[in-house]
Amino acid sequence: MRSTAQPTHEQQQTVPRKTRVMSSSSGTATNRDAATRTTQKQKRVKHVLSRKVSFSAAKGKPRTITSRDAKDRQAPQAVSVLNRSTPGSFVDARKMPSEDVVRKTLDETTQSMGVVVRPKVLDFANRHKERRSVEVRTVLVRAGIIAAVIAAIAGIIWVLFFSPMLRLDASNITVSGANDWVNETRIMSIARTQAGKSLLLVSDAAVEDDLKNIPGVSQAEATKKFPNKFDVSIVSQRPAAMLKKRGTDQLTAVDSRGRILNSVEGKKVDGIPVIEVDDAADAVKSKGVLAALTILDALPEWMRSEVTQVTAATQDSIITKLNTGVTVDWGSAADLKLKLAVVDKIINDPNILGNKTEVNVSAPQRPIIK
Incomplete structure (x- = not known):
């Protein structure tokens, strides 16, 4: 058997040194x-x-x-x-x-x-969800605003055009200015065509035009009074003449344009000139009657009220008779202003008229007094 070599003292010292080096x-x-x-x-x-x-x-x-x-x-x-x-x-x-x-x-x-720190790594799915949520909220807010505006506009339109507050009722329509020759019922019937509408939609101009087409109405004015009243005012004239059918007592009132008025039954005709005709409906189409109405409409009120009879055989032979017994032959309706001035001077000057009862101004430059 071989004997095992024992480490020397120097070797024993070396091993721990390596261990210390490794540990270090x-x-x-x-x-x-x-x-x-x-x-x-x-x-x-x-x-x-x-x-x-x-x-x-x-x-x-x-x-x-x-x-x-x-x-x-x-x-x-x-x-x-x-x-x-x-x-x-x-x-x-x-x-x-x-x-x-x-x-x-x-x-x-x-x-x-106060800084919100985002993570360095973004979650794109969550980010997309967040963006979609913001977009949905924005759309909803805008839709809400638009709906509110539309509702407000609809409410205003309803109040202005359909609410009872501004609706014109027939009981709130008033008429003034009618007389015996201009029927108030007809005036009211025209004004009531606007009943049931909002006062903003009532056409006062249309009412005025319709009223002026009524015989005997010379002026018309329609006024809206908010919130729901409507006033109609007219200026009605007396008939320019009364058309008397020959052989009868039937009278028909006409205005200066030959339009027949509504009714004359039981009305006072004092001071209104009377024209004898065969038929009233045909007479208003006659040139002679229309010329006579033109002359009568131009007469001053004092002279017109004295006219008791008018003869209109033709448009060139208009004769009026005054309650003083004086007869005026106007001829036609031409040069009417000059003729009126000549007649006025002759009638109102006793030195010119004297005892004469006939005045012919068909030629106003050379009037004839008989």
């Missing part, structure tokens, strides 16, 4: 990793604090984070230790704050700054 190398690597982590934490804290300080300085009001928790108050001390360290220098990892403290510091800093 392992410790150095561990310290290097710790220093790297510490440096990374230090950079994160510095970055957060620098953002906080720059944000507070921009607003002009520095802000300080304070906490009543003793653990939280250790964070600024650790930061100060980091601030005093320089790159490459030894940092004691035992004095560094834990990851929980750093995370809490980051959360408090971002909250105090």
